[in-house]
Amino acid sequence: MTEDIIKAINLTKKFGLLVAVDHVNFEVKKGEIFGFLGPNGAGKTTTINMLTTVLKPTEGTAIVNGYEITKQPLKVRQSIGVVHQEYTADEDLTGWENLMLMASLYGLPREVAKKRVEELVELVELKNAIKRKVETYSGGMRRRLEIAMGLINRPKILFLDEPTLGLDVQTRAAIWSYILKLKEQYEMTIFMTTHYLEEADLYCDRIAIIDKGKIVKIGSPKELKGSIGGYIVTVQVANDIISALKIIESMNNVNEVKNKGDTFRIKTKDAESFIPELMEKLNKNGIKVIKISVSEPSMDEVYMEYTGKSLRDEQSSWEEAFVFHRTIRRARR
Amino acid sequence: MSEKQSLYILNSLISLTNRELKKWYKVPVILFLSLFQPIIWLVLFGKSMNMGSIFTGTSIEIPGLNMPKEIINEIASKVLLLRFGTTDYFSYLAAGMVSFIILFTSMSSGMTMVWDRRLGFLNKLLTTPIPRPVIILSKTFSAVLRALVQATIVLLVATLLGLQYKPNVSAIDFLGVYLALFLMALGLSSLFIMLAIRASSWESQMAIMNLLNLPLLFSSNAFYPIDIMPYWLQPFAYINPITYTNDIVRQLLLGTTGINSLFIDYLYLISFASFLSSVGIILSWKYLSR
Numbered sequence: 001m002t003e004d005i006i007k008a009i010n011l012t013k014k015f016g017l018l019v020a021v022d023h024v025n026f027e028v029k030k031g032e033i034f035g036f037l038g039p040n041g042a043g044k045t046t047t048i049n050m051l052t053t054v055l056k057p058t059e060g061t062a063i064v065n066g067y068e069i070t071k072q073p074l075k076v077r078q079s080i081g082v083v084h085q086e087y088t089a090d091e092d093l094t095g096w097e098n099l100m101l102m103a104s105l106y107g108l109p110r111e112v113a114k115k116r117v118e119e120l121v122e123l124v125e126l127k128n129a130i131k132r133k134v135e136t137y138s139g140g141m142r143r144r145l146e147i148a149m150g151l152i153n154r155p156k157i158l159f160l161d162e163p164t165l166g167l168d169v170q171t172r173a174a175i176w177s178y179i180l181k182l183k184e185q186y187e188m189t190i191f192m193t194t195h196y197l198e199e200a201d202l203y204c205d206r207i208a209i210i211d212k213g214k215i216v217k218i219g220s221p222k223e224l225k226g227s228i229g230g231y232i233v234t235v236q237v238a239n240d241i242i243s244a245l246k247i248i249e250s251m252n253n254v255n256e257v258k259n260k261g262d263t264f265r266i267k268t269k270d271a272e273s274f275i276p277e278l279m280e281k282l283n284k285n286g287i288k289v290i291k292i293s294v295s296e297p298s299m300d301e302v303y304m305e306y307t308g309k310s311l312r313d314e315q316s317s318w319e320e321a322f323v324f325h326r327t328i329r330r331a332r333r
Numbered sequence: 334m335s336e337k338q339s340l341y342i343l344n345s346l347i348s349l350t351n352r353e354l355k356k357w358y359k360v361p362v363i364l365f366l367s368l369f370q371p372i373i374w375l376v377l378f379g380k381s382m383n384m385g386s387i388f389t390g391t392s393i394e395i396p397g398l399n400m401p402k403e404i405i406n407e408i409a410s411k412v413l414l415l416r417f418g419t420t421d422y423f424s425y426l427a428a429g430m431v432s433f434i435i436l437f438t439s440m441s442s443g444m445t446m447v448w449d450r451r452l453g454f455l456n457k458l459l460t461t462p463i464p465r466p467v468i469i470l471s472k473t474f475s476a477v478l479r480a481l482v483q484a485t486i487v488l489l490v491a492t493l494l495g496l497q498y499k500p501n502v503s504a505i506d507f508l509g510v511y512l513a514l515f516l517m518a519l520g521l522s523s524l525f526i527m528l529a530i531r532a533s534s535w536e537s538q539m540a541i542m543n544l545l546n547l548p549l550l551f552s553s554n555a556f557y558p559i560d561i562m563p564y565w566l567q568p569f570a571y572i573n574p575i576t577y578t579n580d581i582v583r584q585l586l587l588g589t590t591g592i593n594s595l596f597i598d599y600l601y602l603i604s605f606a607s608f609l610s611s612v613g614i615i616l617s618w619k620y621l622s623r
Contacts, residue, residue, distance in 0.1 A: 054459045077462040088457035092356045104348040105461040107341040149457070 005030040005157060005189045006051065010060030013046050020046040022213035023060065028157075028191055028206075033183070035204035036193040037299075039307055043213040044193040045085060048161050051191070052082050065156050078106070081155030083146045085162040085193075091135040095126055095145050098134060099152060106153040113152075120148040123185075124178055140171035147178060151186070158183075160192035164199065172196070176203060197299035211307040225297045228305045230255065231271035232295045235278070236263045238288040247281050262290075345463045346471055353445060353475030364483075367441075371434045371487050375494060379426045416558055418589025419497070425589075427491035428582040429555030432575045434487050435480045435514055436549060439521035440542045442476030443529035447538045459621065469526055469617040473610065476522035477515060484514050499588025506585040509595075513581040513602055517574050520606035523613040530620050554579050559592060577601045 006028035013021040021043040028034040036044045049055040051062055053073040062069050065079040089098045096117065103113030121130050124144040129137060137145065143163065150158055163179065164172040176199070183190055194200050200207050201221045208218045217224060237244045241262055248257050248264060253274050256267040268274045271294045282289055357363060398405075410420045417425045449455040458468055488496075525542070532538050550556075552566060553575035559567055570576050577598045584591040584598075591598065 052460045054456060074462050077460060080460070082457070082460040084453050084456055086453035086456075088453040090352060090356075090454055091452075092359070093352065097352075097355070101348050101352055102461070105345050105458070105463050107344070107462070 003030050004028065004063075006034075006062065006064050006191060008047075008051070008060070008062040011047065011050060011057055011062050012059035013043075013050060013055060014058045019213050021050070021057075024210070024213070024215055026208055026215060026218055028189060030189055031187065032205040033190040033192065033203055035200040035207040036191070036210055037195070037197070037200050037207055037303065038193075038210035039195075042210045042307075044210060045161055047210070048082075048159050048191070048193060052080055052159055053077055078153065079156045080159060081150035081153060081157070082159045083150040083161065083163055085165060087142050087146060089134045089142065089145055089149060092133065094133055095121075095130040095137070098145065099130075099149060102149045102152045108152070116152060116154075117148075120151055123182065124148045139167055140174065143167060143171070143175055144178060147175070147182070151182060154186060155188065157189045157191060160190060162193055162195065164194070164196060172199070179203075197303060201299040209303065209306045216306045217302075221299065224302045225299070226269055228297060228302055230267060230269035230297060231274075232297070233266045233268060233271055233275060233278070234263060234291075234293045234295070235266065235282075235289060236291040237282070238262070238290050240285075240287050243285060244282060244287050247285060247287070248278070251278065251281070342464060342467060346467050346474070349458075349463075349467065349471030350475045350478075353471060354478060356445075357475075357479055367438065368434070368483055368486055370437065371430045372490055374433065375427060375430050375487070375491055379423050379430070380494065382422070382426075416561065418558075418583060418591075419587050421497045423495065424491075424497045424587050425583065426556065427488075427494075427496045428587065429553075429579055430491065431484050431487050431510075431514065431582055432517065432553070432555055432578045433550060434483045435518050435578070436521060436546065436575060438480035438483055439476055439518050440525050440546060442472055442522040443525035443532075443538055443542070444535060446472060446526050446529035447532050447535045450533050451535070455621075465617045465621045466614040468621065469523075469530075469613050472526050473519065473522045473613065476526075477518040480518040480522070481511065481514060496586075498586055502586060502588075509585045510582050513578050513599070516599075516602040516606040517578045520574060520602070520609045523606075523609040527609070527613045527616055530616055549573060549575060554592070574602060574605045577605075 004027040006026075008024050008026050011021060011024045012019070024043075024047065036047065038044050046055065050057050051064055051069065053069050053076050056070065064076045067075040067079070069076050089095070090101070093101070099117040099120065100113055103117060104110075108116065121127050124147060126141060126144055126148070129141055134142065134145065147160075147163070150160075160179070164175050167175065179190065180203070182188065192204070204221060206218065206220050207224060209216050209224070217227065219227065235244075235248075241259070244264070245257070245259060248254060248266060251274070253268050253270055254266055255269065258265045266274075266278075275292065275294065279289065279292070413420045413422065419425055446455075449458075455468070459465075492498075528541055529538050552569040553573045554570060555575060559570045559576065562570060577593070580591045580593055581595060581598045581602075583589045584595060593601075
């Protein structure tokens with residue numbers, strides 16, 4: 001068994017009457033990528049802020065790397081790295097200056113800091129831009145700088161709050177390749193929030209879906225997809241539709257069957273063993289199959305099932321918020 | 334606290350202070366613009382509103398007044414000396430302008446706090462192991478350093494424009510002046526950073542600054558002595574730290590007789606600065622972790 005590196009126990013945060021995070025319990029295993037998925041205002045960032053000791057919980061607590069967040073916040077801060085949703089680097093300084101500043105805030109001696117900064121700059125491929133002011137960076141470059149800044153103290157756990165927010169598809173893929181490379185290199189545990197379902201699906205070992213401050217479901221992407229009734233198998237038969245329907249309905253593992261003419265849509269939990277069995281039974285009864293296909297349930301459907309909303313609707317408001325923040329940054333100059 | 338830990342705190346304080354200062358000395362335009370206002374006051378207002386020349390100007394002739402010009406000059410000088418402690422109003426005003434620039438620079442220190450909160454830098458800082466007061470202290474120190482550099486420039490400009498020092502002005506007098514300016518900058522920047530500690534909108538911070546700057550300035554002896562103020566304003570002048578700073582600067586550099594002894598002036602400024610900076614540190618513990 002791998003040990004739990006983060007353990008939240010009844011973690012709660014209230015802002016006045018609003019309960020942002022409501023008695024949340026979960027564990028993150030050492031070395032895994034754990035994703036927090038939820039709509040806007042679900043309590044993702046508030047949870048991260050509590051785990052990273054920026055916010056004090058109203059009730060409950062959490063253990064991060066063996067230290068309790070309320071009792072040993074300094075120990076917690078030393079063992080974590082945080083990449084915030086917004087860009088936190090100082091725009092008036094160069095990338096190198098930002099990294100060196102972070103290093104000194106973690107108490108690294110100058111020589112060690114220089115070495116580490118060099119190494120990180122190499123890793124996130126910012127070598128050519130590192131002596132330039134951060135305000136000249138593109139979105140992807142800034143995000144890479146943020147990640148490097150979060151890694152300066154060689155954290156045991158890296159918190160990523162919407163690491164790819166507002167980036168284009170290629171840049172997102174690039175950012176992910178850095179994250180995975182870094183995780184490998186430093187043997188880190190990653191706790192992340194995202195609203196890109198396909199990212200959560202692709203990269204997370206386990207996902208918690210959070211809505212209105214409560215965790216509604218935790219599991220691996222596969223388990224989550226399985227939990228909503230599973231795969232959809234579409235079969236088209238050439239003859240004897242009526243007995244085909246009977247055969248299908250009599251089988252185990254069938255959650256739902258719909259047919260339209262000669263085509264059946266079957267929901268099943270376990271498509272891999274269901275299809276061979278179905279083929280065998282249909283063949284035995286002389287029914288010819290013309291076409292068969294399987295579609296995996298998408299995280300979209302999982303998400304809809306548990307939160308009752310589509311994340312696609314949320315996206316525009318996130319993008320708006322991002323543009324808003326950028327406007328502020330520009331207004332400052 | 335171990336030696337290693339105090340060294341770490343000191344280092345992080347220096348790095349953060351340096352970060353604030355870099356924003357300033359790397360952009361000479363901002364430095365220039367922030368100096369512009371007090372220099373305008375000095376050059377335009379100070380040189381025009383010259384009380385001395387009202388009386389002692391070369392062409393002064395009052396019709397019907399049968400009195401030798403020397404006597405008018407004599408009376409004018411005595412009145413000026415009595416009111417301002419010096420016969421040269423420009424020098425009197427210049428001392429006030431040095432406090433003026435300290436006040437304005439200290440005020441703007443609160444703005445950097447607001448920006449850091451807005452742009453996320455503060456959030457990032459809060460996840461690092463540095464003690465919370467270091468954040469506040471780095472802002473205070475950088476504001477103080479900036480204020481002192483700007484005050485030096487104002488003092489230089491005033492000297493070039495004809496600030497009349499007392500005949501026996503010494504290096505110790507200047508040191509005394511800088512101590513006073515340091516204390517006032519420390520107290521004022523702590524105050525304005527404190528006001529900004531929970532603010533997230535720069536508009537409200539600007540409003541606070543605009544609300545406080547002129548009242549603080551006009552309720553001090555920067556432009557005119559306290560005893561010619563209306564009686565209801567005088568108590569305010571006596572609690573205004575700018576009054577005490579001006580009093581020290583004028584006593585040490587111009588050789589005026591002060592409204593208080595230097596001891597009282599320093600005592601007041603020391604209490605002002607230490608009170609506000611300790612409150613600032615206490616509040617940073619309390620409010621920087623919500």
